[in-house]
Amino acid sequence: MEDNIEKLKYPIGRFRHPERIDRNDIREWIQTIKDFPAKIHKEVAHLTKEELAKQYRPNGWTISQVVNHCADSHMNSFIRFKLTLTENTPTIKPYFENVWxxxxxxxxxxVRSSLLILExxxxxxxxxxESLSDEDLEKEFLxxxxxxxxxxxxxxxIYAWHCEHHLxxxxxxxxx
Structure with missing residues (x-):
């Protein structure tokens, strides 16, 4: 039963940090992030209110909550990128995604507004x-x-994985 819940929580598995990240990995990940708004739109735009209320696992979020979570999470990540590019190892502000x-x-x-936000x-x-230099890519946040x-x-x-995870x-x- 626990294995089944784990599979439902992480249908593509947990994020695995590669030992070495090269420009090809980064290009592929950016493409995944680029494609995400169209993919999520294709999956949910035609769904009824009842269908959007379906959950991906017992006691899990509804499809609506997943879509809206992606908008929240990706906005936070975008801000974290900008902070990291303009400050010296900033400490980011976590948030309680389950409460949100x-x-x-x-x-x-x-979900329409979240789909527009994501786009x-x-x-x-x-x-x-795509504009980041090798030096920029090494910058970190705490x-x-x-x-x-x-x-x-x-x-x-992580966010390429996040896109595929929630899809x-x-x-x-x-x-x-």
Whole structure:
């Protein structure tokens, strides 16, 4: 049962940090992030209110909450990129994503605005990521919860994974 819940929580597995990240990895990850708004739009734009209320696992988020979470999370990541590029190893501000997912704009509000946010945000974010030098990619921020320094190149990989992770949640929820 626990293995099944783990598979439902992480349908593509957990993020695995590669030992070495090269420009090819970064290009592929940026492409995944670039493609995400169109993919998520294709998965959810035609869904009814009832279908958007489906969950990807017992006690999990609804499709609406997943879409709205992606907008919240990706906005936070974009800001973290900008802070990291303009400050010396900034300490980022974590947020309680599970609590945010319970707010009315995440739980009940139509996903249309989050799809629009993702479209515009990813356009700017991809432009920013594609402009980064090797030196920029090595810049880091500090995550205060685990005291881990995370480089921008690693964070690109994390968010490419994040895109695919939540797309899989949506696909799974639609099949249930």
């Amino acid at each position: 997912a319970e707010l009315s704009d995440s739980k009940y509000y139509p 515009g945000l990813h356009e700017r974010w991809v432009n920013l990521m 995550h205060p919860e685990n005291k881990e320094k995370i480089s921008l190149k690693t964070n690109i990989g 899989a949640h949506i696909v799974n929820a639609k099949q249930n």
